[in-house]
Amino acid sequence: xxxxxxxxxxxxKDKELNSLDKKVIKLVNLIDFEYVIISGYVAILFGRSxxxxxxxxxxxxxxxxxxxxxxxxxxxxxxxxxxxxxxxxYEFLKEGIALRIAENGEFIPNxxxxxxxxxxxxxxxxxxxxxxxxxxxxxxxxxxxxxAFKLFLGSExxxxxxxxxxxxxxxxxxxxxxxxxxKLLGVxxxxxxxxxxxxxxxxxx
Amino acid sequence: xxxxxxxxxxxxIKKENFEQNLKFMDLYAKFLKSKTNKEWSRQQKEFINxxxxxxxxxxxxx
Numbered sequence: 001x002x003x004x005x006x007x008x009x010x011x012x013k014d015k016e017l018n019s020l021d022k023k024v025i026k027l028v029n030l031i032d033f034e035y036v037i038i039s040g041y042v043a044i045l046f047g048r049s050x051x052x053x054x055x056x057x058x059x060x061x062x063x064x065x066x067x068x069x070x071x072x073x074x075x076x077x078x079x080x081x082x083x084x085x086x087x088x089x090y091e092f093l094k095e096g097i098a099l100r101i102a103e104n105g106e107f108i109p110n111x112x113x114x115x116x117x118x119x120x121x122x123x124x125x126x127x128x129x130x131x132x133x134x135x136x137x138x139x140x141x142x143x144x145x146x147x148a149f150k151l152f153l154g155s156e157x158x159x160x161x162x163x164x165x166x167x168x169x170x171x172x173x174x175x176x177x178x179x180x181x182x183k184l185l186g187v188x189x190x191x192x193x194x195x196x197x198x199x200x201x202x203x204x205x
Numbered sequence: 206x207x208x209x210x211x212x213x214x215x216x217x218i219k220k221e222n223f224e225q226n227l228k229f230m231d232l233y234a235k236f237l238k239s240k241t242n243k244e245w246s247r248q249q250k251e252f253i254n255x256x257x258x259x260x261x262x263x264x265x266x267x
Contacts, residue, residue, distance in 0.1 A: 001237045001245060014242040018250040019257050044253070047237045047245055051256040105262045156223055160230055167234030195227065 001047060001168065008142075012046070012133040020044065020109060024055055025136045027101065027111055030072045034060040036128040038141045038149075043161040045131060045140070046168050050157075054100070054112045058125050059093075061115075066090045077104050120149070120185075143169050148181035151192055159195050166196045179203040 004011035015021070024041065039056040040048075061069065070086035073079070081100040083089035089099055093115050102110040116122045127142045141149070143165055150162035166173070182192050192198070237245050 001240065002242050012242060014246075016243060016246040016250045018246070018253040020253055044249075047249060049233065049249060049252055051253050106260070108260055109257065156226070159223075160226060163227060163230045164234070167230060168237065170234075197227075197231070 003169075003172065005172065009130040009132060010143075012131060015133045017134055020051065020055075021133075023103065023109065024138065026076070027073070027078065028136075028138050030069065030076055030078075031059070033062075033065050033069070034125065036125050036139045036141055038124055038146065040157075040161060042140045042143075042146050043150075043164050045133070046165065048161060048164045051109070053108050054110050056112045057114070058116045058121055059113050060125065061093075063090055066093070073101060078102065079104055081107065081110060124149075144174055144178040145181050147173075147178060147196075148185050148187060148192075151182065151187045151195060152185040154191075163195055163197075175203060 002013060004013065017025070020041070024037070028035070028037075035057050037055060037057045040050075040052040041055045044050065044052060066089065067086045070080070070089060078101050080089050081102055082097075083092055083099060092099055093113070096115070096117055099113045100110045101113060102108070114121070116125050124141045124145060127145060128139045129142055130137050131140050140146075147162045147165050150158040150165070182189065189203075
């Protein structure tokens with residue numbers, strides 16, 4: 001894998017786009033407000049060999065912006081699975097209910113859009129990074145935070161995503177920051193060390 | 206059947222599977238690092254595309 005870095009941004013050149021990448025790019029191109037993609041798709045973008053039912057993202061959007069977004073996605077072959085119209089969609093978002101968006105005729109994969117409600121959500125949005133690949137650019141969560149958050153979630157799938165990202169970025173990670181996130185999220189350090197197979201003293205810096 | 210032993214064996218299977226999956230992730234990372242982006246992403250594309258292509262198209266269900 002060839003990775004390049006420009007400040008906080010990651011450049012992944014020459015990736016052959018799979019059908020999930022293409023859907024992500026198609027939807028992201030319709031977003032004109034702040035967003036960040038989190039969770040499983042971040043691991044998949046960087047080579048994890050699995051599919052996913054949903055692509056999770058936080059969005060920061062006002063009512064009029066959301067209505068315009070709804071019109072754009074409707075014209076571009078997407079629909080909201082769990083809301084009848086834009087008014088209901090926006091109400092759901094405000095109530096903390098995730099909106100599920102899919103391409104017409106499909107259910108999976110879908111995009112799960114949520115407003116940031118909790119501290120961890122806001123931290124994820126604030127510290128987002130850009131990933132540039134195949135002439136496109138998307139916002140994702142910071143890799144260190146993503147590794148720690150996946151350890152926090154704690155299912156086998158999450159642990160393997162965490163390990164995949166750690167292995168992939170091992171030589172580029174800010175280990176001190178990763179340690180701080182692991183502590184912040186209250187992840188058991190023994191679990192982190194076992195899953196990530198940290199070398200002795202790796203976090204002492 | 207010794208149910209306690211049976212359940213312990215199941216727990217052991219789960220633990221062993223997970224450990225083997227962790228080891229596989231290390232091997233997979235070595236594979237990825239040895240390949241160009243074009244090479245690994247071509248394989249990933251075939252795998253992911255095949256999964257989504259196998260899903261039935263259901264139309265707008267709601």
